[in-house]
Amino acid sequence: MTLWRGGARKSGRMENMSGIDNQDTPGLRSEVDGRVLEGAGLLFAVFDQEGRLFRFNQGCEAITGLGREEACVGYTWFDLFAPVEQRSAICERMSRLTDGALGEAFECTCSQGRRVEWRLGRVQGKHRPGWVYALGFDVTLERDAFDLSESKARVAALASLTSGLAHELRNPLNAACLTLKVIERYAARSDVRLEMRSAIGQIQSELTRMTSLLEEFLDFARPKPLTLASHDLRAVIGSALDRLGPAAAAAGAVLTFSLAPSVRLLLDRDRVERALECLVDNAITAAGSAGKVDVRLRAGSRTAVVEIWDSGPGLPPNARVFDPFFTTKPQGTGLGLSIVQRTAFDHGGRASVRRRGRHTVFVLELPLRPAPPMVRSAGAA
Numbered sequence: 456m457t458l459w460r461g462g463a464r465k466s467g468r469m470e471n472m473s474g475i476d477n478q479d480t481p482g483l484r485s486e487v488d489g490r491v492l493e494g495a496g497l498l499f500a501v502f503d504q505e506g507r508l509f510r511f512n513q514g515c516e517a518i519t520g521l522g523r524e525e526a527c528v529g530y531t532w533f534d535l536f537a538p539v540e541q542r543s544a545i546c547e548r549m550s551r552l553t554d555g556a557l558g559e560a561f562e563c564t565c566s567q568g569r570r571v572e573w574r575l576g577r578v579q580g581k582h583r584p585g586w587v588y589a590l591g592f593d594v595t596l597e598r599d600a601f602d603l604s605e606s607k608a609r610v611a612a613l614a615s616l617t618s619g620l621a622h623e624l625r626n627p628l629n630a631a632c633l634t635l636k637v638i639e640r641y642a643a644r645s646d647v648r649l650e651m652r653s654a655i656g657q658i659q660s661e662l663t664r665m666t667s668l669l670e671e672f673l674d675f676a677r678p679k680p681l682t683l684a685s686h687d688l689r690a691v692i693g694s695a696l697d698r699l700g701p702a703a704a705a706a707g708a709v710l711t712f713s714l715a716p717s718v719r720l721l722l723d724r725d726r727v728e729r730a731l732e733c734l735v736d737n738a739i740t741a742a743g744s745a746g747k748v749d750v751r752l753r754a755g756s757r758t759a760v761v762e763i764w765d766s767g768p769g770l771p772p773n774a775r776v777f778d779p780f781f782t783t784k785p786q787g788t789g790l791g792l793s794i795v796q797r798t799a800f801d802h803g804g805r806a807s808v809r810r811r812g813r814h815t816v817f818v819l820e821l822p823l824r825p826a827p828p829m830v831r832s833a834g835a836a
Contacts, residue, residue, distance in 0.1 A: 498571060498591035501578060504549065506531030509586070518569050518593060532589065536565045536573070538810070540772060545575075549587055552577040562594070568809040568816075570595045599805075624669060632662050681723040681801055688718040688727075688759050688821070692752060695731040702736060707744035710735075714752040718759045721824050722802060730795040730806075734763045734817045737791065741767030741815065758804060758820040769815050776808055795819070 498518060501510035508531065511523040519526065519535050526535065537545050541563055548558050558575045565571055571591045578586035639655055696712060703710040738748040742765045749764040770776060770783070777796040782789035792806070799806040804821040 498573075498593070499588070500532055500536075500591075501586060501588045502532040503587070504546075504585040506533040506537075508532055510588075514591070514593075518565060518571070519567060534566065536571060536589075536591070537563050548575060552587065554579050557590070562598075564809065566811070568811065569593055570598050599807075628662065628665060628669060632666070635659055635662060679726075681726070683721045683723060685719060686722055686724050688720060688722070688761070689714045689716070689752060691722070691724055691728050692731060692750060692761065695728050695735060696750060699732060699735050699739065703739050703748065706739050706742070706746075708739050708742040708746045708748055710739070710748050710750075712750040712752075714750075715754055718752060718754050718823075720759055720821060722821060723798075726798045727802070727821070730798040730819065731761065733791040733795050734806075734819065738763045738765035738767070738815075738817065741765045743767065754823065755820075758822055761819040761821075763817045763819075764811075764814045766814055769810055770808070777806065 497512070498514040499510065499512040500508060500515055502508050508527040511521075511526045515526065515535075516522060521530070521535070533542055533545070545561070545563075548561070552558055552575060554577055556576065560572055560574050562570060562572050570593070572594045573589050573591045576588050576590070578588055580586075635655065635658055639659070642652055642655055692712070692714060696710065700710060735748065735750060739746075742748050747764075747766045751762040751764070753760050753762075777792050778789075782791075796806045799819060799821070802821050803824075804819070806820075807818045809816050809818070
């Protein structure tokens with residue numbers, strides 16, 4: 456087998472290092488049958504204490520999009536498979552490895568956003584001091600399915616609670632608004648001091664804000680049925696970006712987009728547009744002054760994929776951002792992203808978030824169901 460030797464990096468030479476499979480690594484051979492190292496679904500890599508790669512199988516190539524030569528020359532195992540915040544813990548695991556035994560399983564999100572469950576073992580042999588082999592399996596679909604099921608259950612439970620609470624609040628709030636209108640008309644006809652009129656205006660403003668928040672709670676708890684029609688998703692995104700252009704300019708953020716020529720599918724334009732506005736508005740806030748927000752659209756094999764990249768500081772580790780009432784904004788309700796997730800669910804898609812390099816990326820995926828010819832509406836575009 457031909458692999459890159461550590462000393463060959465500078466000269467660009469390729470050398471035969473088949474000895475890594477037998478002469479120097481009897482422990483490796485006892486743990487893993489060499490015939491399956493290139494098997495479908497298995498990730499296998501060999502690297503030293505600094506992460507310099509010496510073996511990189513087809514599974515690793517598939518998940519990273521890199522050929523083994525490119526990966527071994529330009530990257531370390533840590534660059535490709537270990538988030539910065541987990542590297543110290545992984546190094547600690549490596550220091551505890553013993554000959555002939557696999558370490559405990561742990562999970563990492565790789566640079567391409569896939570979730571991989573790894574186990575590490577020490578390569579035996581006096582000529583390979585400190586070398587480690589890593590066995591991994593891509594568990595992204597399994598974890599996503601579990602997270603989706605768990606998220607749907609939480610959303611359903613909280614929606615039921617929120618719906619009851621919102622309806623209980625709606626009647627007294629409506630009564631307060633009507634009473635204030637009576638007071639406002641009386642104040643306009645009588646000799647009421649200016650300060651009192653100003654106070655009435657402030658109360659009216661706060662009641663309006665409360666009504667708006669209540670409507671947001673009800674949107675989350677009991678969303679309207681989808682009104683599906685055939686739309687070009689590119690046009691829907693363009694409409695949302697047109698409305699948010701002034702907000703980006705006011706925040707000092709640069710808003711750019713890279714959209715596929717045309718992606719047509721069945722969707723509820725109003726709800727999808729509102730979801731996109733929420734995601735882009737959050738990205739503008741996160742990016743801040745002199746920050747960058749990039750909106751991308753592409754068509755996958757089964758879904759249309761919208762990605763919103765921002766150069767902001769990122770989210771707290773393991774933050775459950777789509778959970779109801781999660782927010783990083785002082786005045787936020789924490790329902791915006793929950794409504795985005797629910798919109799995605801109702802369309803048969805999903806919303807997710809990941810960290811890529813120095814960017815936070817929110818992803819909205821919608822299924823590419825063909826639009827039947829009879830599907831038409833006044834809002835179709």
